Amino acid sequence: MTxxxxxxxxxxxxxxxxxxxxxxxxxxxxxxxxxxxxxxxFPGEGTEEYINREHEAMAARIAATAGVSPDILHVDPLSxxxxxxFVDGAATMSPEAFRERRGSPARAGKAFASLHAAxxxxxxxFELFSMIDNYLGLLAGxxxxxxxxxxxxxxxxxxxxxxxxxxxxxxxxxxxxxxxxNFLDTGERMWIVDWEYAGMNDPMWDxxxxxxxxxxxxxxxxxxxxxYFDDDPxxxxxxxxxxxxxxxxxxxxxWGLIQLANGNxxxxxxxxxxxxxxxxxxxxxxxxxxxxxxxxx
Numbered sequence: 001m002t003x004x005x006x007x008x009x010x011x012x013x014x015x016x017x018x019x020x021x022x023x024x025x026x027x028x029x030x031x032x033x034x035x036x037x038x039x040x041x042f043p044g045e046g047t048e049e050y051i052n053r054e055h056e057a058m059a060a061r062i063a064a065t066a067g068v069s070p071d072i073l074h075v076d077p078l079s080x081x082x083x084x085x086f087v088d089g090a091a092t093m094s095p096e097a098f099r100e101r102r103g104s105p106a107r108a109g110k111a112f113a114s115l116h117a118a119x120x121x122x123x124x125x126f127e128l129f130s131m132i133d134n135y136l137g138l139l140a141g142x143x144x145x146x147x148x149x150x151x152x153x154x155x156x157x158x159x160x161x162x163x164x165x166x167x168x169x170x171x172x173x174x175x176x177x178x179x180x181x182n183f184l185d186t187g188e189r190m191w192i193v194d195w196e197y198a199g200m201n202d203p204m205w206d207x208x209x210x211x212x213x214x215x216x217x218x219x220x221x222x223x224x225x226x227x228y229f230d231d232d233p234x235x236x237x238x239x240x241x242x243x244x245x246x247x248x249x250x251x252x253x254x255w256g257l258i259q260l261a262n263g264n265x266x267x268x269x270x271x272x273x274x275x276x277x278x279x280x281x282x283x284x285x286x287x288x289x290x291x292x293x294x295x296x297x
Contacts, residue, residue: 004042005033008081012074014038015083026092026181028266029259034086038073039193043080046262049138051196053080055124059198060084062173066118068111068192087191090184098180098214105220107190108183108210109227115192116172116203126176126199128247129161135254142261147253147277156284157250160243163297164202167236174201178210204237208244212279239295246289249280 005022009015020036029044043051054077063069074083091097098104132154139146175182177197184191207228211221225233225241233241256273259266283289 004031005035005040008040008083009035012083014073028179029264037086039070039084039086041080041082041084044264046258046264047080047196049262050135050258051080052124053077055122056080056195056198057082059122059124059173059195062118062120062122063115063175063192063195063198065120066114066173068115068190069195070191070193084193087184087186090186090191093180093183093185093214095180095213095215097185098216098220101185101187103223104185104190105214105216105224106227107185107188108178109207109224111183111190111192112175112203112206112210113228113230115175116206118173120173122173122199124199125171126174126197126201126205128205128251129157132251132254135251135258139254139257139261142258144257144261146257147274149281150253150277153250153277153281153284157247160247160293163293164240164243166297169202169204169240171200172203174199174203174206176201176205176209178206178213180210180214183210202240202244204240205244205248208241209248211241212245212248235295239292242283242289242292243296246280246283249276249283253277253280 015035015038018036022040023034025032025034025039029047031042031044033040057072057075057077060069060072060075060082064071070084070087072082072084091101093104175192175195175198177194182192182194184193207224211224216224221241225238229237253273253276256269256276260269260273
């Protein structure tokens, strides 16, 4: 075991006497391990710049109470170290798994519906355009270049901002960072983990972001949306989901550049950011985008 795991095990009675080996799990920024029936999460370097650990802990507990996330067994809101229960028999999802595991887009839609109906609000408000401004501010002090034309696309996105604001949906508790790997599927139930970016948000953000992360086809989009609404989605809700596909790529482009500037070795974050931005521009330039934008105006 690493020193950080040994120190955590020594300090928590629930982890002592297990005799398990720590197994490294996934994670782009954090270090995550399975330790017997538990999952141990240690925050990555530099994440304190943009993650509020107290907010994360509160959101994780609310999501667990709503039945969509494993129980939180220990959390240190200062260090960000967290212990949760390991979900037996669950597959960690990926774009390939969402294609291959029958019914998984629908199970994700149902999980989102349960999350968005949580009784208690999250302590943070996830506001897309404010976060873009905040991330740009962080990057201003770092030695990293934005993709060519980024500021032009942010300006172009003002029409999206106006359309979304004209007919806003009530903000609900949202995950806000639905990477495929943050979903655990038992085949009967979908669990969601990792609440670092969770906040009150437009519910269609979660669905649009997962669609992008998983590379959903139109049929998979409709499967998820129909399960979420327990009915066919309205053109307005379908349009909001599609518009958020472009907007999440616009935001996460900057997140990738922050990882690049911080020297995160988990991925090629230059390629990550450039690919995100290219996909954003491609969707915004597509004929269907203006149609979906009109549906929400």
